[in-house]
Amino acid sequence: MRLLGRQDEIRRLDQLVGDARKGGGGALVVRGEPGIGKSTLLGHVREAAGFRVIEASGAEFETELPFAALHQLCVPLLGHLGELSDRNRDALEVAFGLTSGTPDFFRIGLATLELLASATKRSPVLCLIDDAHWLDDASAKAMTFLARRLTSEPVAMIFASRAATGLAELPDLVLEGLRDADAKALLTPETGDPVDDQIRDRILAEARGNPLALLELPRAGGFATPDTSSVPNRIERSFQARLAELPEDARLLLILASADPTGDPRLLWPAAQQLDIEVTAASSSAEAAELIEFSTRVRFCHPLARSAVYRAASPAVRRRAHLALAEVTDPGIDPDRRVWHRAQGNAGPDDDIAAELENSASRAQARGGIAAAAAFLERAAALSLDPAKRTERTLAAAQAKLDAGATDSAAELLTAAETGGLDERTHAKVDLLRGRLGFIRHAHSDGAASMLSAARRLAPLDAAQSRDHFLDALEMGLLVGRAAGVLDTVVTQARSAPTAPEPPDLLDALILLTTDGYRAAVPVLRGILVDSAKWTRRPALATTIAADLWDADAHAEISEWLVKSGRDAGSPHVLRLGLAQVACAAVNTGEFGQAMSAIAEEEAIADALSVPTVLYPQVHLAAMRGRREELAELTAKAAALASTKDLGMMHANVDWATAVISNGLADYRAALTAAERATAPGDLYLSGVALPELVEAAMRCGEQATAESALARLTERTAPIGTAWALGVTAYTRALVTGDEADYVEAIDRLTASQARIHLARAHLLFGEWLRRAGRRRDAREQLRTAHEHLSDIGMEAFARRAAEELRATGEVARTRSTGTFDQLTMQEVHIARLVATGATSKEVAARLFLSPRTVDAHLRNIFRKLGITSRRQLRDLPDLA
Numbered sequence: 005m006r007l008l009g010r011q012d013e014i015r016r017l018d019q020l021v022g023d024a025r026k027g028g029g030g031a032l033v034v035r036g037e038p039g040i041g042k043s044t045l046l047g048h049v050r051e052a053a054g055f056r057v058i059e060a061s062g063a064e065f066e067t068e069l070p071f072a073a074l075h076q077l078c079v080p081l082l083g084h085l086g087e088l089s090d091r092n093r094d095a096l097e098v099a100f101g102l103t104s105g106t107p108d109f110f111r112i113g114l115a116t117l118e119l120l121a122s123a124t125k126r127s128p129v130l131c132l133i134d135d136a137h138w139l140d141d142a143s144a145k146a147m148t149f150l151a152r153r154l155t156s157e158p159v160a161m162i163f164a165s166r167a168a169t170g171l172a173e174l175p176d177l178v179l180e181g182l183r184d185a186d187a188k189a190l191l192t193p194e195t196g197d198p199v200d201d202q203i204r205d206r207i208l209a210e211a212r213g214n215p216l217a218l219l220e221l222p223r224a225g226g227f228a229t230p231d232t233s234s235v236p237n238r239i240e241r242s243f244q245a246r247l248a249e250l251p252e253d254a255r256l257l258l259i260l261a262s263a264d265p266t267g268d269p270r271l272l273w274p275a276a277q278q279l280d281i282e283v284t285a286a287s288s289s290a291e292a293a294e295l296i297e298f299s300t301r302v303r304f305c306h307p308l309a310r311s312a313v314y315r316a317a318s319p320a321v322r323r324r325a326h327l328a329l330a331e332v333t334d335p336g337i338d339p340d341r342r343v344w345h346r347a348q349g350n351a352g353p354d355d356d357i358a359a360e361l362e363n364s365a366s367r368a369q370a371r372g373g374i375a376a377a378a379a380f381l382e383r384a385a386a387l388s389l390d391p392a393k394r395t396e397r398t399l400a401a402a403q404a405k406l407d408a409g410a411t412d413s414a415a416e417l418l419t420a421a422e423t424g425g426l427d428e429r430t431h432a433k434v435d436l437l438r439g440r441l442g443f444i445r446h447a448h449s450d451g452a453a454s455m456l457s458a459a460r461r462l463a464p465l466d467a468a469q470s471r472d473h474f475l476d477a478l479e480m481g482l483l484v485g486r487a488a489g490v491l492d493t494v495v496t497q498a499r500s501a502p503t504a505p506e507p508p509d510l511l512d513a514l515i516l517l518t519t520d521g522y523r524a525a526v527p528v529l530r531g532i533l534v535d536s537a538k539w540t541r542r543p544a545l546a547t548t549i550a551a552d553l554w555d556a557d558a559h560a561e562i563s564e565w566l567v568k569s570g571r572d573a574g575s576p577h578v579l580r581l582g583l584a585q586v587a588c589a590a591v592n593t594g595e596f597g598q599a600m601s602a603i604a605e606e607e608a609i610a611d612a613l614s615v616p617t618v619l620y621p622q623v624h625l626a627a628m629r630g631r632r633e634e635l636a637e638l639t640a641k642a643a644a645l646a647s648t649k650d651l652g653m654m655h656a657n658v659d660w661a662t663a664v665i666s667n668g669l670a671d672y673r674a675a676l677t678a679a680e681r682a683t684a685p686g687d688l689y690l691s692g693v694a695l696p697e698l699v700e701a702a703m704r705c706g707e708q709a710t711a712e713s714a715l716a717r718l719t720e721r722t723a724p725i726g727t728a729w730a731l732g733v734t735a736y737t738r739a740l741v742t743g744d745e746a747d748y749v750e751a752i753d754r755l756t757a758s759q760a761r762i763h764l765a766r767a768h769l770l771f772g773e774w775l776r777r778a779g780r781r782r783d784a785r786e787q788l789r790t791a792h793e794h795l796s797d798i799g800m801e802a803f804a805r806r807a808a809e810e811l812r813a814t815g816e817v818a819r820t821r822s823t824g825t826f827d828q829l830t831m832q833e834v835h836i837a838r839l840v841a842t843g844a845t846s847k848e849v850a851a852r853l854f855l856s857p858r859t860v861d862a863h864l865r866n867i868f869r870k871l872g873i874t875s876r877r878q879l880r881d882l883p884d885l886a
Contacts, residue, residue: 007048008215009186010041014048016177017162021052024160025128031151031161033136033171036179038308039216039239042164045179046132049162055130056080056123059301062138063265064311069340070368070376073143074116075100076266077131084122089851092118099142101338101367112142113149113612114854120150120159121856128158135307136165141375141408142368145614148173149854152611156858181213191218216306240312246293247316253281254289256321258296262314263325263348266341267302271332278328323349340364340380347383358387362397369404378404382417395421395430402437411444432461436473443480452477456497467502471511474498478514479545491518491688510538510545523724526553533558540565543578547585552689554722554730556759559589576613580606587621591628594761594798597834599625604835608853620657627661628762630668630802635661656682656690663697668802675701676710683714692721696737700770703740715741728758736767739774748774765794769807781814792818799827828870836863837871841879 007014013034020032034042050057060076078096085093092115097103099112123129133139133147151161151174163171182190187208211217220242247255260275261267276283290296295313297303304310314322326349333342343360350357361384369377381401388394398421405414418437426434435458442451459473478494495518498511508516508528517525529549532538539546543566550559563585570579583606590599603621610617619642626635639658659682666675679698683691695718702711715737722730732754739747748771755764772787788811795804808818829837832853839849846857846864853860868874871882 007041007044008190009182010045010179013045013177013179017045017049020160020162021049021055021130024130024154024158025054027156027158029128029154029157029159029161031154031163031174033163033165033174033176034179035165035176037166037214039214039220039306040179040181041215042179043134043306044215046134046162046164049130049160050132052130054127055160056127057130057132059132059134060143061134061265061267061307062136062140062143064135064138067138067140067375067379069140069344070142071099071112071140071146072265072341073133073139074112074146075143077133077147078116078119081119081123084119087122088115088118091115091851101340111612111854113146113153114851116146116150117153117157117856121157121858124158128160131159131161133161133163136163136171144171147171148614149612153855153859156862157856181211182215182218183213184208187211187213187215187218190215216308239308240315243295243306243309243312244316246295247313250289250293251286253286254293256325257281257283257286258290258313259317259321260325260328261296261302262304262310262317263322263345264302264329269298269300269302271329272302274332275325275328278331279324319351323351325349340367344380347387350387352387353389354387355389355393358384358389358393358397361387362400365400365404374404374408375410378408378410378413385417395426399430399433399437406437406440406444411441414441428461429465432458432473435461436476439477440480451480452493455480456494459501460497463500463502468505471498471501471504471509474501474511475542475545479542495519510542522721526724529553530555533562536565544581547581548688551588552692553725554692554727554733555725556589556592556727556729559585563589576609580609580618583609584618584621588624591621591624592762593759594765594794594800596625596629596799597838600831601835601838604831605852607831608855612854623657623661627664627668629799630665630805632665632669632802635665656684656694660690660694660697663694663701665802667697667700668800668806670704670806672701672704676705676707680710683717692718695721696733699737699740708741711741728754729760729763732758732760732767733763736763736770740770743774745774761794761798762800765791765798765800766803768794769803769810772807773810776810776814785811785814785816788814789816789818829867833863833867833870836860837867837879837882840864840876841882843880 017032017034020030023030034045036042058077058080060073062073078100085096088096092111094103095111095115096119120129120131136144139147147161147163148171151163151171154161163174165171181187191208191211208218216239220239247258250258256279257272257276260279260281261272264271264275273283276286287298291298295305295309297305304313317325326345330342330345330349333345335342339360343357343364346357347361361380365377365380365384368374368380378401381397381404385394385397385401388397398417402414402417402421405411405417414437418434418441421434435454439451439453439455439458442454444451455473455477459470459477462470462473474494474497478491491514495515498515501511504512508531510532513525513528513532516528530553533546533550533553533555539562543562547559547562547566550562563582566578566582567586568582569575570577570582583602587599587602587606590596590602599621603625606621607617619638623635623638623642626638639662642658659678662678663675663682666672666678675697679694679701682694683698695714698714699711699718702708702714718734718737722734732751735747735754736751738744739751748767751767752764752771755767758764768787768791772784772791775781775784775787788807792804792807792811795807811818835853836849839852844852846860849855849860850857855863864876867879871879873879873882
């Protein structure tokens with residue numbers, strides 16, 4: 005197809021290729037309707053001089069196979085596997101089925117990046133991915149990860165995809181129809197000369213500038229009565245008309261080729277022999293019809309041609325084709341593709357194939373292909389003769405669909421599972437999955453009710469699992485951002501739960517907390533926190549309880565365990581939870597650089613997994629730094645994700661953060677409103693730490709009764725807890741209400757003995773403000789000067805400005821603080837700088853942050869420029885990075 009009217013698009017593609025040639029690669033998604041010219045543009049860049057070209061394509065009938073498209077792309081580069089680090093090589097070999105095992109699957113994108121980098125030592129690399137809208141989910145995630153990290157590599161990635169589908173995070177180029185003049189120029193040579201004006205005008209009108217339509221519509225009925233069906237459908241019929249004119253063997257060969265998404269002639273020719281096709285004559289006829297090209301790879305003239313051929317075949321012929329391909333697929337090398345073909349070739353139930361599909365699902369899940377595992381299990385359930393096995397596989401498919409974020413499909417599968425008679429244990433599993441579904445869809449009451457139903461069903465059958473499900477409901481409530489209401493509901497029903505084997509356990513402690521309060525529950529909760537065997541199964545809940553008890557040491561121990569366990573086991577979920585908790589703890593201790601590092605690493609892992617980052621640590625940091633615009637952006641991001649992801653609005657986190665930042669900015673009315681929401685009863689942790697914010701805002705707004713009530717609630721929590729952090733904060737909160745100088749002094753003494761630097765700084769600020777209002781300017785200056793120094797050193801900008809204004813009111817001007825390291829760098833740059841300052845190499849940093857070493861070096865050059873230094877050694881001398 006000629007490239008008429010695509011000069012602007014060609015320039016953009018040539019620019020991308022030119023940048024890659026110079027070492028500054030990138031990616032582009034060429035989008036448009038079928039036939040608009042995407043594949044033709046890929047053909048144009050395929051001729052780029054000096055590049056090694058590697059290609060892959062998605063396939064409509066192969067979306068169930070994890071990493072199928074990524075494997076296609078990497079096959080020409082597998083000779084470089086020996087150049088990769090051991091972990092990356094192992095991850096790719098297992099992902100591609102070259103060896104057995106469970107890979108460190110969230111490293112697969114990084115491993116592919118290293119493979120490409122190895123290949124670029126000889127020449128720049130051009131990656132062309134056609135039909136990207138049909139990429140399997142695992143490949144799409146890995147390729148998106150890869151495409152976003154090419155800015156410092158001599159690699160260009162170009163995808164061709166139908167409009168508005170997939171790869172949304174990448175830059176795109178949308179193809180529109182050709183202008184009339186270009187459309188006429190493309191049409192004229194194909195229809196002959198002269199052309200009847202009315203016929204030509206009708207074809208132009210129906211094609212709407214679609215180049216393939218301009219070439220194919222004359223063959224698809226361009227001179228007949230106008231057809232109201234879509235242009236792609238008419239183009240497919242054109243291809244099918246050509247297919248119908250071919251000899252039977254040629255048609256069967258084309259159908260066989262359309263059923264094999266790999267385009268591998270080493271599979272096609274043996275499969276053709278299985279079907280007794282006379283290959284030489286059949287392939288000649290098929291090529292003569294200009295539908296296909298047989299070379300080192302089997303390639304249809306257009307993706308629509310492949311689809312048209314497959315759809316034209318009867319179900320019986322398709323099954324024959326798939327069975328032939330299954331017969332010639334090596335079960336040792338590619339068992340998943342073999343069973344996939346067997347399943348497509350089977351017309352009815354077959355327990356043997358269903359069992360093989362279940363095994364493929366296990367392999368897919370181990371390789372990170374959650375969506376693929378769900379598809380295998382769903383097909384396995386459909387082929388199962390045994391009703392019990394069918395239900396079991398349907399529920400496993402529903403679980404996998406939930407894990408993959410396909411909530412509608414999961415709901416349909418759960419409904420299907422419920423149609424048969426279920427025993428109580430299986431019904432409990434359905435309830436549990438419906439509970440997860442309800443929480444993910446943010447129907448919190450429905451989610452809790454279903455999970456609690458599961459717990460009640462299991463009570464007479466399995467006491468331990470029943471108690472676990474009560475805690476499942478509570479933990480899920482925490483994950484979506486607010487346990488308020490859920491905690492009360494769980495505890496109310498959990499009172500009738502079976503007795504714990506070794507009481508008191510975590511559920512007993514939470515029941516005690518809700519019924520008898522902190523004085524009764526604190527000793528029990530502390531006993532659980534000091535016994536790792538009791539909290540390691542539920543570390544997310546344990547970190548919340550440690551924070552609720554204002555126990556920085558216990559929280560640090562659990563957070564460190566999470567990070568270590570996540571790294572050792574290669575578990576991204578556990579590691580991300582640990583890093584988020586480390587970041588929150590660092591915010592409380594005023595170690596903002598450490599918080600930024602933990603946040604940056606968590607973001608890198610989330611990006612590698614193509615999942616949203618954990619937002620609450622960023623919310624905490626933005627609030628303490630006094631970054632109102634940043635907090636607003638994070639709140640908006642959380643709101644945008646709430647309808648599609650299991651993150652929720654993080655209600656309590658956002659409300660508490662808004663109260664903190666508003667107090668810092670002296671916007672006390674806004675702080676009061678937010679703090680009242682944040683302190684709603686029923687929440688662990690945040691409803692407690694938000695009480696001091698409520699007292700401060702209420703006192704500044706003249707609402708004494710509200711402040712006194714909040715102080716009473718705070719004291720009820722912190723008095724039995726008794727940590728220096730809890731008692732110190734309570735002391736300065738009490739001082740706000742009583743105006744007793746001794747309370748301010750007590751607060752400073754207690755907080756000096758704690759790690760809570762931010763609260764110590766705020767205690768000095770509040771004491772200084774009280775002294776100034778009492779007319780004791782000299783004493784006030786001392787406290788305000790100390791507050792300003794501490795707040796500025798930590799980086800609490802809003803509170804530091806408040807301290808400076810108070811100091812100015814005493815007649816003293818606060819010293820201007822020089823710009824700190826963290827103010828000049830992004831979070832990722834802070835993390836890189838901290839790692840390099842400890843002696844880490846570029847390669848080690850790259851592995852930690854899922855970047856290439858070249859990209860790390862590029863970041864280092866930016867860091868040096870921003871900080872006015874020239875070497876790694878100088879980084880180690882910066883106090884902020886110590």
